[in-house]
Amino acid sequence: MTVDWNGTELGFERAGLDRMDEVLGVLDDAAGWLGSRGVDQWPARFEAAFVEPALSRGETWLVRSGGEVAGTVTMDWADKLWADSPGEAGYLHRLAVRRSAAGLGARILDWAADAVRTRGADYLRLDCVAGNARLRAYYEGRGFAPRGVVAVEGAPDRRTGEKPVYRLSRYELAVPGRDGHHRA
Template sequence: MIVVRAELGDLARLIKFRTDTAAWLRPRGIDQWSLPFPSEHMTASIIRGEVFLFKETPTSDAAATVTLDREADELLWTPEERVVDALYVHKLTVDRAYSGSGLGARILDWAGDQAAQQGAKWLRLDAWTTNSQLQAYYLGLGFKHVRTVNNPAAGGSGWVAQRPAKFATHERVAFSDRMSS
């Protein structure tokens, strides 16, 4: 896999990741991402260079996406936690065709490597409060549960976890300059 920064032209694909995943989760009784996400928020993240696509080749369709930034949600992380350098994982989504391939774990390892390269102490994330399967997945990948915030303003995502930022110990995911299709 290679990783490329998302461009504004990728917005429709990023939205499709969310709607496809929400449709897959719904029959399983999980309401995660059931409400539309404001596209202007995603657009701003793309412009800041925080949204990444994972692809088999620079011109193939995206297999997964993640947003990686320094935006600690004030509803989820305490003031003391927010002053500690960390990178935050948002909107990690793997296309169903790649489900079970280990791609999600590789993306989190890549994100942890990015955090370590940037001098951050932690790789942090939040998960849907009612999605116990996703929480167990993150715990299985070495994240430690910090707390669960039950605040309606958090939009359902109040389970927060972190693991130390660390350099990848296996082959790194290649970063590629964007090539035109």
């Protein structure tokens, strides 16, 4: 799919295992930037094993701007974190952009909402670390409604062998159907 962003052509390309390095590069850039700002959202470096399942299932996308990889996002159609919530939904994970493409995240969210609409689902859902007030405010400003905070175990800490517990804020955007109306 090709769209326009700031006068530049954007391309959304499904990423397979052969694109792992590009996906990890964008995620690591974003994680490093977050870490430098004191935001404890992601690990300092992503491991291939963490993204490999989504790449294998064809759920991860690379976003090109002007021919260069500018972002990545994973979009899937099931998430056990939302098992208590009715309605069909698309679930957005690991949305990241390179700093040179700051602002691109809004266009990726629009693309994801379009994917939900095309599939005939009702909602676009995502989560973020509850302590990231700036990101929560961003999502709310984009029309996402807060849907509670949940505690989840993270990846095992390599030094202690323990699994840290994270508090995640869940967000949901109602996506109108092609006729402009919500099915629910």
